[in-house]
Amino acid sequence: MIGAPDSVLYINTAEKLCIERCIERAKTSGRADDTPEIITQRIKTYNSHSKTVVEYYKKRKLVVEVDGAKDIETVWDKVCKDLPLPKVELPNNPKIVFVLGGPASGKGTQCANLVKEFGYCHISTGDLFRAEVAKVLFPVLIANLGH
Numbered sequence: 001m002i003g004a005p006d007s008v009l010y011i012n013t014a015e016k017l018c019i020e021r022c023i024e025r026a027k028t029s030g031r032a033d034d035t036p037e038i039i040t041q042r043i044k045t046y047n048s049h050s051k052t053v054v055e056y057y058k059k060r061k062l063v064v065e066v067d068g069a070k071d072i073e074t075v076w077d078k079v080c081k082d083l084p085l086p087k088v089e090l091p092n093n094p095k096i097v098f099v100l101g102g103p104a105s106g107k108g109t110q111c112a113n114l115v116k117e118f119g120y121c122h123i124s125t126g127d128l129f130r131a132e133v134a135k136v137l138f139p140v141l142i143a144n145l146g147h
Contacts, residue, residue: 003096008057009083011075011101011110013068015043021104042103054100068105075106076113085118095120 019039026034033042057063066078079085083097097120101107111122 003094005057005062005096005098007084008054008063008098008100009079009110010054010063010065011068011099011105011107012065013102013105015102017069018043018102018104025104039103046102050100050102053098057098068101072106072109075110079110079113080117085114 019036022034022039023036025031033039054063064079064083066075066082068075070078085095085097097114099107099111099114108124111120111124114120115122
């Protein structure tokens with residue numbers, strides 16, 4: 001178990017913009033999940049599951065919400081201004097920040113900034129999930145190539 005967060009960064013981005021960003025990202029990312037159909041499903045999943053997490057932490061006054069439609073630098077400036085971000089002093093003083101937002105809202109970009117500027121460790125549940133799926137599916141795909 002990781003533990004409860006000290007704060008939650010919520011990058012609030014309109015669905016239409018998330019879709020546009022995913023489609024643009026697909027041109028260079030090679031990600032199989034950046035198709036309009038899959039993006040739409042990912043947004044539905046996000047809305048039905050992750051938004052409830054945001055609401056849970058809002059009630060506990062842990063959420064810092066930023067407008068994900070702004071440019072990267074403006075979002076980062078807001079994060080630095082509003083999110084309590086002490087330098088991490090592991091293992092004596094671990095700090096946990098959950099970063100939530102829809103597909104292509106800017107989570108990865110802002111997490112990279114947190115790592116670079118404040119020494120945080122970035123654990124992407126999306127990346128972990130995709131890696132686990134690939135471990136299961138890759139052998140099946142290879143086995144079926146010969147048939």
